[in-house]
Amino acid sequence: MRLKLLLKDDPLLQQQLSQCESPDQVIAVCAKLQLQISMADLLRMEAQMTLTLNDEQLNTWYETPYWKRVLISLGAIQPTEQCL
Numbered sequence: 001m002r003l004k005l006l007l008k009d010d011p012l013l014q015q016q017l018s019q020c021e022s023p024d025q026v027i028a029v030c031a032k033l034q035l036q037i038s039m040a041d042l043l044r045m046e047a048q049m050t051l052t053l054n055d056e057q058l059n060t061w062y063e064t065p066y067w068k069r070v071l072i073s074l075g076a077i078q079p080t081e082q083c084l
Contacts, residue, residue, distance in 0.1 A: 017076035
């Protein structure tokens with residue numbers, strides 16, 4: 001996804017997205033960048049992230065608030081011990 005590529009090279013965008021407190025805010029930031037991101041896209045990225053986790057990590061993953069899981073999946077914030 002184009003947003004993930006942008007995030008790798010733009011620490012300011014990472015910071016802006018890391019301050020989002022809901023998936024709707026992530027979508028709004030993307031709209032300002034003229035990126036078409038929907039809730040379905042965010043769900044898909046979050047689901048793809050779960051494929052990389054082991055059972056122990058999955059238990060912790062689902063205890064993490066959804067909007068933080070979205071930000072981790074995008075690469076906007078780094079996972080912590082509590083999130084993975």
